[in-house]
Amino acid sequence: MSDTEALKIFSRQYVSNEMVDILVATTNSVIQIKNAPQQDSTKLVSLRKFICRLIEHSNVQTPTLMTALVYLNRLRGVLPGNAVGMGTTRHRIFLASLIISAKTLNDSSPLNRHWTKYTDGLLTNKDVNLAERELISLLRWNLTVPEKELVVVLHPFLVRIKNDLRKKQEAENRQKSEYYRMSNFQSNNSLSSTKSSIFSSTSSLRSSPSSYHNLVESAPRTPLKEKSIPAMNYHGHGYSYKSASDILSLGPAPRLRAN
């Protein structure tokens, strides 16, 4: 299976703890923080809590989060290695990435004043706006996310999806061959019965499809597989994705834009 297909599956997944893990780790790796005085750090909510709260309040979906992840990665490459931030720098950086990602991808995105509210008083509206501006300038307005970059950033997730699907495919194949073996056995039986009973040819004819039917009914179902296949092939048109953010701009837009 290709990375593109794995990406499509991944983009439909619900936001998971593992995604939060990688967001936290990446944000932490963007910049180092000078140790704040004790009383300050007790007030400061942990980055993980902060991120979880933003996700909860904004109902932001996987594609938007993962685009933010790409921006965080880019920022790490842009900032000088010896850059040092203060207590809330990482929080600001994360929020700014998320805002820009949401604004570029979704038709109905929370406004900055809503985002400010979601920080629970940690940041002011001015802080949020400033962080957004600084980030977009540091990224030099390069907001397009090519598929290649996504594949690199999301590598661990994609590998697992590909492995899972391969295993499922193998199990399916085993089941299929088993099924054919058994149905051959059955139809051979019914064929021989046709030969033997000359007078009741119609009934035996009816009996062979019905035994076939029974077999299908008794075969274990694999609903997961059935669901995943149409999802994978949904994009039946002959285009290839130029920009992976296009793939990622999925997911129901959570809330209406309050004008």
Add this chain to the structure above:
Amino acid sequence: MKFDGTTLHKYTKEKKVGEGTYAVVYVGKQEFSHRQVAIKEIKTGLFKDGLDMSAIREVKYLKELRHNNVIELVDVYMSPDKNLNLVLEYLPCDLEVLIKDTSVVFKSSDIKSWLLMTLRGLHHCHRNFILHRDLKPNNLLLSPDGELKLADFGLARAFGSPNEDLTPKVVTRWYRAPELLFGAKHYTGAVDIWAVGIIFAELMLRIPYLPGKDDVDQLDVTFKALGTPTEQIWPNVSSLPNYDALKVYPLPSRQELRNRFSAATDKALDLMIMMTQLDPSRRFDTTRCLQDDFFLEQPLATSPKDLPTKSSGGDEKRRKTNA
């Protein structure tokens, strides 16, 4: 291309040429090259909400889309007062100005040329998975050498999956496709094709084809001209949020359309009909439009440099002869 603060003093704003709800447009010059440019300064009235979403998208998509029939983004910078400025190639005229100027004669080959350039620009957007969502004559700009360019990507967005919700509140009313009028949250490039079809009609009529007075009237005007969509011609149409068939108008007959568009050839009419199919899944896509026989039929499209144009300020018309 540089996108940073050091470009701050590289442009001069000379004259205000337009003002919209969210931006002021100036004509200016790039200082080192003396190139004439348009500078779109985004108003920061809504500063509470940070950078304007339309501006971010316009920058993002114009950076992705490089095409002869799409306006060129030259630069982006923030002015000292913290306003965001988009530097765009300067295009002095647009199709709306020409359509309204009754002293300019359109030949059928001119219309063909504008339609062709619009479709080429749009094809480039769609094959890069970008919906324009605000096509209208006013957003089809004309360069001094006659090239038509798609502009104003403030409503544009990426598409790609049937899972996502899209807002139906897009496209200027007169050019809004029926699925948008019905409030569809899932739609495709067909909404842009519809708009181009309506623009095509307007180029032939020289007046807006479906000028609804308000959103309700727009439904009435649209269906009076093109028929009310029913389950029969558009399966599942009645499940759209705002579906409403209070008045059922019949589909127009070929003869009725012929009477309305008396100068159109059969091929022109055929293409227009396929671009304005009520059911979006039956509407032609850009590829199919571009391959249409209409573009092979004589007279062929006028070459851009021979098209009529005028600069929106003065009134010097460029076509020397109407031969």
